[in-house]
Every structure is written in structure tokens, then in C-alpha cells.
Amino acid sequence: MTPLRILATGFSAFPRAPVNPTEVLMGLLEKAAPDLGPAVELRTLVLPVEYARAPQALGEIGAAFAADVAVHFGLADTARGFRLESTARNRSSTLAVDAAGLLPAQARVCEGPATLRSTLPLPDIAAALDAEGLPVQLSSNAGAYLCNHVFYLSRSGTISRFGPKISGFVHVPFLADQLPALDPARAKRVFTLSRDELLKGAVVILRVCADHARRLGGDAS
Incomplete structure (x- = not known):
């Protein structure tokens, strides 16, 4: 059986985020090696928060790992x-x-085009997260920074050697243990997740995406 290849990406630190929970998340996923179902291969990647280097990193991972599904995580x-x-x-x-x-x-x-839609199964993901008691939101505005930039590139098919059939973007908040690194006034305003919640939710998302790709049959794998 040809394995279903899933890529999860996060970002490194950037000017407004001296720590980035999605970089931590990539390490947690690597350590946990979650079971995403039969014949699924998961790869993680931390992208630089740089307009020039992030697309290059996607092209490089595409050459080494032809992902069928890409789930990009970023901080908001x-x-x-x-x-x-x-x-x-x-x-x-x-x-x-x-x-x-x-x-x-x-x-x-x-x-x-002006916009491109996520091809992740968002209603299924939302229902699965809610069933696990994890907070979930739906959004139609990914901003205008590197998160949206990578999201659009992933959906556009314009990066050589990088062309997942299913891809989309998920924003997450800071981790509770990262608040000491923030300005105290800002830290008081933000919502947080624990590391266990962040990992649990990410695994739920990846499992739902794997199930969705299988339902599409051979088209995704």
C-alpha cells in the first residue's frame, strides 16, 4: 500500500513572538510519533518567518517528501x-x-486569483475538536503576514516540487508556559493552551485530514 504522506509545518520566532508555539508543536509531534492510521507517514517542518526563505523551504521539503496533505500551523x-x-x-x-x-x-x-480556499475538511475538524472539549473557531481571514503568505503559496501550486492535493492553515494561540517571555500587559490579554492541549488538538486535526484523504480514495494518495 502506498503510504499517505502528511506534512505538518510550524514557524520559528519572529519580531512580535520571541517564542512560537508552533515550533514547539513540531517538536512535540516528532516526539509523540502519533498514530494517524494505517500507512500514514508524517513529516514535520519548522519554516523561517522570512518571505524569501519560507517558499524555498517548502520547495526543498517537496523534493524530499511529496506530501499528499499539508497542514500549516501558525501563531495568532x-x-x-x-x-x-x-x-x-x-x-x-x-x-x-x-x-x-x-x-x-x-x-x-x-x-x-484574489483568494484560494482551504481544502482541509474544516467542518469535520471543528466537530472533532469540539467533541474532545478543545476550543475551536472558524475564520475567513488569515491576516496579511507570513501565515497567509504560506497558506496562499501552499494552495497556489506555484512552488516547484511542492503540490499537496489537500492543504490549509490553522492558527493557534500562545502556550501558557510561554507567557513570561511576553510583555506583561500583552500576556494578560491573550488566550493560551497547555502543551498537552496543543498536541492533542494537532493530532485530532491530522487524523481527521488523514481520514478525509482516505475517503477521497486514490486521488489523495
Whole structure:
């Protein structure tokens, strides 16, 4: 049986986030080696929060690991749990610099339509998270920073050697144990998850995506 290949990505630190829960999450997934069902191969990747290097990293992983499904995780300190993003927009902020201190080369992410939809099974994911007692939100605005940028690129099919048939984006909040690294005033405002909750929710999401890919039959694998 040909294995179903699932890629989970997170991000490293960036100017407004001296710590990034999604980088921690990638390590937790690697250590846990979760069971996602028969013949599933999971790979994780931490992306740099840089407009030039993040697409390169996706191309490199695509050459080594042809993912059928890609679930991208990113930080949003306004998230009140697992925020499932439905729509990637073909725009990038020309005001907020990346971790290298640079702005994107252009306001558009790349050639393509104004918006692209997530192909993750969002209603199924939301129901599964809710059934586990985990906080979940649905969102149609992934912002205009690297999260949206990577989301759009993943859906666009414009990165050489990187073309998952199913892909989308999930925002998460800070971890509770990361609050001491934040400004105290900001720390008081943010919602948090524990490490156990973050890992549990991510595994739920990945399992639902694996089940969805199997239901699609050979088209996803």
C-alpha cells in the first residue's frame, strides 16, 4: 500500500513572538510519533518567518517528501483556541517586516486569483475538536503576514516540487508556559493552551485530514 504522506509545518520566532508555539508543536509531534492510521507517514517542518526563505523551504521539503496533505500551523495571539482558516488571500503586508527585517518584494503573494480556499475538511475538524472539549473557531481571514503568505503559496501550486492535493492553515494561540517571555500587559490579554492541549488538538486535526484523504480514495494518495 502506498503510504499517505502528511506534512505538518510550524514557524520559528519572529519580531512580535520571541517564542512560537508552533515550533514547539513540531517538536512535540516528532516526539509523540502519533498514530494517524494505517500507512500514514508524517513529516514535520519548522519554516523561517522570512518571505524569501519560507517558499524555498517548502520547495526543498517537496523534493524530499511529496506530501499528499499539508497542514500549516501558525501563531495568532488573537486566537481563542484552534482557529481554522478557510481563505487565503493574494496579499502580503508591506508594513510588517519579517524575522530578517525585510518586507515582501510585492504586495501580491504570487500570480493567481484574489483568494484560494482551504481544502482541509474544516467542518469535520471543528466537530472533532469540539467533541474532545478543545476550543475551536472558524475564520475567513488569515491576516496579511507570513501565515497567509504560506497558506496562499501552499494552495497556489506555484512552488516547484511542492503540490499537496489537500492543504490549509490553522492558527493557534500562545502556550501558557510561554507567557513570561511576553510583555506583561500583552500576556494578560491573550488566550493560551497547555502543551498537552496543543498536541492533542494537532493530532485530532491530522487524523481527521488523514481520514478525509482516505475517503477521497486514490486521488489523495
